[in-house]
Amino acid sequence: MQRARTEQAKDQRRNTLLHAALNEFFDKGFTAARMEDIAKLAHVSKGTLYLYFANKQDLFRALIEEIAVPTINLTSQEVLATKTGEQALQFLLQSIAHIIRNTPLPKLVKVIIADGKAFPELVTYYREQVLNRMFSLLETIITKAVEAKEWQCSDIPMTARLIIAPVIFSVVWRMVFESSNEQQNMLDLDALFALHTKHLLVILKVN
Amino acid sequence: MQRARTEQAKDQRRNTLLHAALNEFFDKGFTAARMEDIAKLAHVSKGTLYLYFANKQDLFRALIEEIAVPTINLTSQEVLATKTGEQALQFLLQSIAHIIRNTPLPKLVKVIIADGKAFPELVTYYREQVLNRMFSLLETIITKAVEAKEWQCSDIPMTARLIIAPVIFSVVWRMVFESSNEQQNMLDLDALFALHTKHLLVILKVN
DNA sequence: ATTAAATAACTGACTGGTCAGTTATTTAAT
């Protein structure tokens, strides 16, 4: 086995272990996932896994804290750089579609739903750092568009939640109800989000 | 310990065990839930639990199959008995709000999300018997209202999914992100569904 | 440049505890 001597190589290995852990926790759940299997997925021994994480709980905590937040930070900034409410909404939902398709975030969401009860502080962390920040971002977008007389909205916080609802729905659908080999139950993410956006603009736009 | 001698008493006991199991599976997940704790919750010994269910998997399967479907059957019929699309939509979302607040279905949904991967046939069962039936019901409602020139709709299947999205969202939110003692993160179910209904009617109604 | 010593990354067999499932025994009801 090649050794990870430099800090960089260690970060790399740690990251490999975190992603192996995400896949095992996603497939089996916290309790049923085996430390040895996680190690095997990352091509190291169980002993090595314990050089990087003190125990199974620590590994789980690191997972939640290190995978979720980076993805969100990027998106927020880009969304706030747009000119109109319409542009912001369209850009946000397209970014989210991209995240759902191309990042491990949906698996992380499933893991939090499944095993969050054993780690209430992580549920709080995820709610604050990801979901409530999404809501705030949307509330900011709506408020700005209302002030610019572009949009009208009777209940901004609830509307923000209704905008996010299909995101959670599609994540749950893909992670749970779409078994790889059944074509007819696949959810067309782009069509769903396009129609959602269209509906929202009808509701929000002045006139 | 009192004995369950009649068929009725046995059904009663079986039901108590199923609900105890749902609570344990909901709190701990399939693997971490202990058969002895489930028995204790139902005020019987572990041995007695094994008189009613051959093993842990069987208990889990019985749970999914026996708790979900009865609730849905009732609602469908009542919804289809309404006159207009608007009435059907309002009645359906109010019924769902009632189910979310007063039945064990939301816990069951969480359990399926969490442990479904180990029981793919149950995920399929739930998708067909609950979710796809909900979609069909909504598609029927919309189609009827479109035919009656009450509503317009460009994509009926997708619209059905967008109607259900806040249901899944609110179930996940309540089961995962609302920890009992934090008032400020409580989701106002009635307000959410009322606004959702209002939005939908704006989109669907023919001028 | 070669090599021996030192270091630290890595390994996997082992242990202690846990828990699903079984069974011998007790208990309640008829």
Added chain:
DNA sequence: ATTAAATAACTGACCAGTCAGTTATTTAAT
């Protein structure tokens, strides 16, 4: 007295976490 229900003690498979030993890599001396 007989039977069926219930129990609690028991067994064995499983796995998180440990640690004594192994080996790749670096360092220092010639």
